[in-house]
Amino acid sequence: MNTEETGMSSAVSLRGVRKTFGDVTAVNVVDLEVHDGEFFAMLGPSGSGKTTVLRMIAGFETPTAGHVRLSGRDVTKLPPFERDVNTVFQDYALFPHMNVLANVEYGLKVKKVGRDERHERALQALSTVRLQGFEKRKPGQLSGGQRQRVALARALVNRPKVLLLDEPLGALDLKLREEMQVELKAIQRQIGITFLFVTHDQEEALTMSDRIAVFNAGRIEQVGTPAEVYENPASAFVAGFVGTSNLIEGRTALSVLGRDGVYSVRPEKLRVDIDLDAELPEGEHSAIGTVAEVVYAGAATRFVVDLDAGGRLVAMQQNLKASSMDVLKLRDARVRLAWRREHEFSITGPM
Amino acid sequence: MSTLTSPGGPVRRLAGLLHRRPYLRLAGLLSAPLLWLVVAYLGSLGALFLAAFWTTDVFTGNVVKQFGLANFQELWNQSVYRTVTLRSVGVAVAVTVADSLVAFPMAFYMAKMASPRAQRWLVIAVLTPLWASYLVKAYAWRIMFSGSGVLNWLLDPFGLHGPGYGLPATIVTLAYLWLPYMILPIYAGLERLPNSLLDAAGDLGARSFRTFRTIIWPVAFPAVVAGSVFTFSLSLGDYISVKIVGGRSQLIGNVVYDNVGAANNLPFAAAVATVPVAIMVIYLVAVRRTGALENL
Numbered sequence A: 001m002n003t004e005e006t007g008m009s010s011a012v013s014l015r016g017v018r019k020t021f022g023d024v025t026a027v028n029v030v031d032l033e034v035h036d037g038e039f040f041a042m043l044g045p046s047g048s049g050k051t052t053v054l055r056m057i058a059g060f061e062t063p064t065a066g067h068v069r070l071s072g073r074d075v076t077k078l079p080p081f082e083r084d085v086n087t088v089f090q091d092y093a094l095f096p097h098m099n100v101l102a103n104v105e106y107g108l109k110v111k112k113v114g115r116d117e118r119h120e121r122a123l124q125a126l127s128t129v130r131l132q133g134f135e136k137r138k139p140g141q142l143s144g145g146q147r148q149r150v151a152l153a154r155a156l157v158n159r160p161k162v163l164l165l166d167e168p169l170g171a172l173d174l175k176l177r178e179e180m181q182v183e184l185k186a187i188q189r190q191i192g193i194t195f196l197f198v199t200h201d202q203e204e205a206l207t208m209s210d211r212i213a214v215f216n217a218g219r220i221e222q223v224g225t226p227a228e229v230y231e232n233p234a235s236a237f238v239a240g241f242v243g244t245s246n247l248i249e250g251r252t253a254l255s256v257l258g259r260d261g262v263y264s265v266r267p268e269k270l271r272v273d274i275d276l277d278a279e280l281p282e283g284e285h286s287a288i289g290t291v292a293e294v295v296y297a298g299a300a301t302r303f304v305v306d307l308d309a310g311g312r313l314v315a316m317q318q319n320l321k322a323s324s325m326d327v328l329k330l331r332d333a334r335v336r337l338a339w340r341r342e343h344e345f346s347i348t349g350p351m
Numbered sequence B: 001m002s003t004l005t006s007p008g009g010p011v012r013r014l015a016g017l018l019h020r021r022p023y024l025r026l027a028g029l030l031s032a033p034l035l036w037l038v039v040a041y042l043g044s045l046g047a048l049f050l051a052a053f054w055t056t057d058v059f060t061g062n063v064v065k066q067f068g069l070a071n072f073q074e075l076w077n078q079s080v081y082r083t084v085t086l087r088s089v090g091v092a093v094a095v096t097v098a099d100s101l102v103a104f105p106m107a108f109y110m111a112k113m114a115s116p117r118a119q120r121w122l123v124i125a126v127l128t129p130l131w132a133s134y135l136v137k138a139y140a141w142r143i144m145f146s147g148s149g150v151l152n153w154l155l156d157p158f159g160l161h162g163p164g165y166g167l168p169a170t171i172v173t174l175a176y177l178w179l180p181y182m183i184l185p186i187y188a189g190l191e192r193l194p195n196s197l198l199d200a201a202g203d204l205g206a207r208s209f210r211t212f213r214t215i216i217w218p219v220a221f222p223a224v225v226a227g228s229v230f231t232f233s234l235s236l237g238d239y240i241s242v243k244i245v246g247g248r249s250q251l252i253g254n255v256v257y258d259n260v261g262a263a264n265n266l267p268f269a270a271a272v273a274t275v276p277v278a279i280m281v282i283y284l285v286a287v288r289r290t291g292a293l294e295n296l
Helices: A003-007 A050-058 A100-110 A115-128 A144-156 A174-191 A202-208 A226-231 A236-241 A250-257 A324-328 B010-020 B022-051 B070-077 B079-113 B116-131 B134-145 B150-158 B167-192 B195-203 B208-237 B240-245 B252-260 B266-289
Strands: A010-021 A024-035 A039-043 A065-070 A085-088 A162-166 A194-199 A211-216 A219-224 A247-249 A262-264 A271-273 A284-296 A300-307 A312-318 A334-340
Touching: A010 A050, A010 A194, A024 A050, A024 A194, A024 A219, A039 A050, A039 A202, A050 A065, A050 A085, A050 A162, A050 A194, A085 A144, A085 B195, A100 A115, A100 A144, A115 A144, A115 A174, A144 A174, A174 A202, A194 A202, A202 A226, A211 A226, A211 A236, A219 A226, A219 A236, A236 A262, A247 A250, A250 A262, A250 A284, A271 A312, A284 A312, A284 A324, A300 A334, B010 B022, B022 B266, B070 B079, B070 B266, B079 B116, B079 B167, B079 B208, B079 B252, B079 B266, B116 B167, B134 B150, B134 B167, B134 B240, B167 B208, B167 B240, B195 B208, B208 B252, B208 B266, B240 B252, B252 B266
Parallel strands: A039 A194, A039 A211, A085 A162, A162 A194
Antiparallel strands: A010 A024, A010 A065, A211 A219, A247 A262, A271 A334, A284 A300, A284 A334, A300 A312
16 A cells, blocks of 8 residues: 555545444445545434544544554554544533633643643633633533533644544534534634544535535445535435435436436426426426425425426425415415426436 | 312312412421431430430439530540540541442443443342341351451462451451442442543543543542442441451440440440541531532
8 A cells, every 4th residue: 555645645544444343333444535624524324434433533443444544644553642633522521620721721731731831822722712711610610602612622722633523513502503613614724724523414514514525324425525415416325415315216207307217406406487388498307296395494495396207306496586475375286397407417326 | 089070079179288388298298207307317316415415323323314524524534435436437447448449440340341231230239238138248257257267268378367357357347348338329420420531531642540530530539429428437337347357346336335235324325426426527527628529
């Protein structure tokens, strides 16, 4: 194996990594390269192996097979305390008997950094996460969002090459989560280290990351930029997990698209035509069906349409002019769904 | 059925009354335990404390119900009582230290390393000795410590001898008897310690010993203190084990026992009995000052 090639520009490199717990295979041969300075998300449902991969990078688990490299150095067998990474835990794992400052200073104290420098760096890390003035509080006296920031400061203060984040926003409410998404991204840009991020929330992965690896059943289904993963999913699983899948397959595909196979169109690419006989613009496909369900969601409306050719598609329309009264009238109406041909993509992978 | 559901039924009327008057409900719930606590427990403690100030008529052996400090003066002036008190405290401390040293690794294994299945079995295994009679266990140790007992048989090939009957044997026996009371609180305390804290310490560069010293021990310390309240107080009051395996050693409990029985001096026995109570009060206040009780 060529270590030069795998080493220089990649912060984290996994080669043929497998992990089994007894009879259960948690991770089934994963290869992954995370570049320096990247904001990288590992996305997947629970039990897909993404957290196990993170724990193997941190050193809490040892791979059953394969190699883990950090900046080119093989760390497969090294314990966590000899790796240049730090972790933000899902439950934050703040030390309950220490105040905020002692929590943040912990890693520096272990590394025997002098008292003054330690203090200064800890205060600086706390100001990075906008928590000045909270030094003397105990974790129990903080809100969820504040604890999350302390956990972030405690990891960042060690200036790791890679910061690992295990569902860091999972325990926060929606509003706070959206705030922290923006803030995490800003902090990452500011300090410029690699963030490796585990999440089951596809929207979070899409909005925050430079690249995404989609996990399913212990394997990586696809690695790509958010746009690639969303617009061009490599498998039916990715299409379904990242967004709504809208599959057109078998007989329906033959009659609507004129060819066999499995295809998918994103809901927002579908146009709902009420006039069934209106002229179809050049380069579009269409299918006629009955509206089975109308879901009004404020900014947009979701139409669930049963196609005459068989199958069911979901269409998302922005409520440019319509109100809830208008769109709800469309239940049971006959409509035509139309979309540009380039927005239908063929899916090859297994379901 | 009809009496239950008719508006005027007695059960229904009572239920309605209890619903409208929460104080009555509380009184019904708590009067029995409160009666027990106040009369049987605090009452007898008060009687004990009162009796400590009485004396016994030397000739008739009757209790003279006259207030005086004679018993406490004797306790203080006779050096033998001070020696016995210090010895008892020493035994209680030794038992507590021995128990925490043995219990901590066991509790740690149970809470953090054993599989959930093994965990359940271990809790049962720790509890089973409590089903056996105290006397059976104490006499078992007596046999083990005897001249031809298991201990000497084991040590003999190395040219060593067991300690025989005496204070060391008493400490070992008491430590064995009270071990479950130390293991269970520590186990419960460590169970509440999230595994992620240990991961986090390792992640921040701490090796095992440092993780133990800076994270596990401080977080589990209140649990150790809770266990020590049991082992310390139970050891301080014990007088049977020392009779069985202690040779001729005497602890506070024996002094109380002898004054109740052979010496027939109940007031003096009561005065002696206040000593361990006072020591426990001091111990609990000291424990409170460390803040450990608030974390329980």
